[in-house]
Amino acid sequence: AQKVTQAQTEISVVEKEDVTLDCVYETRDTTYYLFWYKQPPSGELVFLIRRNSFDEQNEISGRYSWNFQKSTSSFNFTITASQVVDSAVYFCALDTGGFKTIFGAGTRLFVKA
Amino acid sequence: GAVVSQHPSRVICKSGTSVKIECRSLDFQATTMFWYRQFPKQSLMLMATSNEGSKATYEQGVEKDKFLINHASLTLSTLTVTSAHPEDSSFYICSARLRVDTQYFGPGTRLTVL
Numbered sequence: 759a760q761k762v763t764q765a766q767t768e769i770s771v772v773e774k775e776d777v778t779l780d781c782v783y784e785t786r787d788t789t790y791y792l793f794w795y796k797q798p799p800s801g802e803l804v805f806l807i808r809r810n811s812f813d814e815q816n817e818i819s820g821r822y823s824w825n826f827q828k829s830t831s832s833f834n835f836t837i838t839a840s841q842v843v844d845s846a847v848y849f850c851a852l853d854t855g856g857f858k859t860i861f862g863a864g865t866r867l868f869v870k871a
Numbered sequence: 872g873a874v875v876s877q878h879p880s881r882v883i884c885k886s887g888t889s890v891k892i893e894c895r896s897l898d899f900q901a902t903t904m905f906w907y908r909q910f911p912k913q914s915l916m917l918m919a920t921s922n923e924g925s926k927a928t929y930e931q932g933v934e935k936d937k938f939l940i941n942h943a944s945l946t947l948s949t950l951t952v953t954s955a956h957p958e959d960s961s962f963y964i965c966s967a968r969l970r971v972d973t974q975y976f977g978p979g980t981r982l983t984v985l
Contacts, residue, residue, distance in 0.1 A: 791972045801909075801962055802978040810972060849914065859905070859966075859974065861915045 760785045762852045764862035771840050772870050779835045779865045781850030787811075792826065792833045793851040797864070803849075809833065840869045874898060875967045877977035884955055885985055892950045892980045894965030900945035901967035905974070906938075909962040921948040955984040 761784040771777045783792065794806040807817060809826050817824050821838045837844055850862040874897040884890050894904055902923045907915040919940050920928040927940035937959075939951040948967075952959055960983050968974040 795976075800978075801964075801981070803964065803976040805976075808972060853972065853974075857920075858917055863914045866912075 760787075760852055760854065760858075760860050762850050762860050762862035764848075764850055764865050766865045767863070768866045768868065770868040770870065773842060774839050776836060776838050777840050777867065777869075779837075779848050779850075779867070781833045781835065781862060783831050783833065783850070783852045785852060785854060787854045789854070791853040793849075793853065793859075794824065794833075794835050795849045795851065797847045797849060799846070806835075806848075837867075840867075842869050842871050845869045875965065875975045875977040877963075877965055877980050879980060880978060881981045881983075883983045883985065886956055887954055889951055889953045890955055890982060892952075892963055892965075892982075894948045894950070894967070894977050896946045896967040896975070899967070899969050901948075901969065902945060903968045904942060904948040905966045905968070906940065906948075906950050907964045907966070909964060909979075911962075915964060918950075952982065955982070957984045960984045 763782045790811045792809045796804040796806055807824055814826050823836045825834045845868055847864045847866045849864045851859050853859045876895045876897055878893045882890055904921040906918045908918050909915045917930050918933045921940045921942040923942045923945050929935045937953055942948040962979050962981050964979045965977045966974045
């Protein structure tokens with residue numbers, strides 16, 4: 759079975775704090791892709807990152823960074839020095855290639871000024 | 872990057888009527904498109920996979936006679952909610968797959984059934 763678990767339903771931080779959003783996945787496939795999307799109040803999904811199962815390198819993009827660890831089946835997302843504009847729902851997703859994309863339940867992030 | 876559009880962005884209809892939502896891939900051809908439904912404060916749930924030139928594949932629990940999907944061309948898939956009821960009110964999102972590891976999402980259609 760394929761599953762994505764985002765255990766944190768809501769997180770509230772104060773601006774400039776760092777925050778980590780957790781994502782744990784389950785799959786028996788050896789080839790798969792992991793994603794993070796941001797969904798602001800407008801509803802449109804914003805693509806943040808894609809990682810394939812053979813690339814465990816961590817990635818940093820500005821204030822965003824991702825930690826992919828196959829040993830723990832985790833793909834965590836950290837926002838450094840959070841800003842009010844980061845307030846949104848963040849989804850982690852799993853794709854085993856060409857077929858279904860399984861989304862986690864999402865984590866709602868509130869960043870207070 | 873590639874763009875997927877949806878039309879309309881919002882629709883309000885009366886109970887019992889049918890509503891058609893269009894999903895277009897604007898700058899690439901997509902043999903496979905997907906339709907998702909998202910209820911308030913919930914995640915995206917896949918409803919069906921739309922394949923160009925063939926019948927759609929529906930997920931378990933999704934009524935194929937109620938949610939009609941047509942993928943008549945490589946750039947257009949339509950979702951028709953037939954005999955809509957208030958419980959069908961939701962945010963409907965389509966996506967188009969460009970490659971095995973890449974899909975692009977439309978901006979979504981918010982359906983309200985009165």
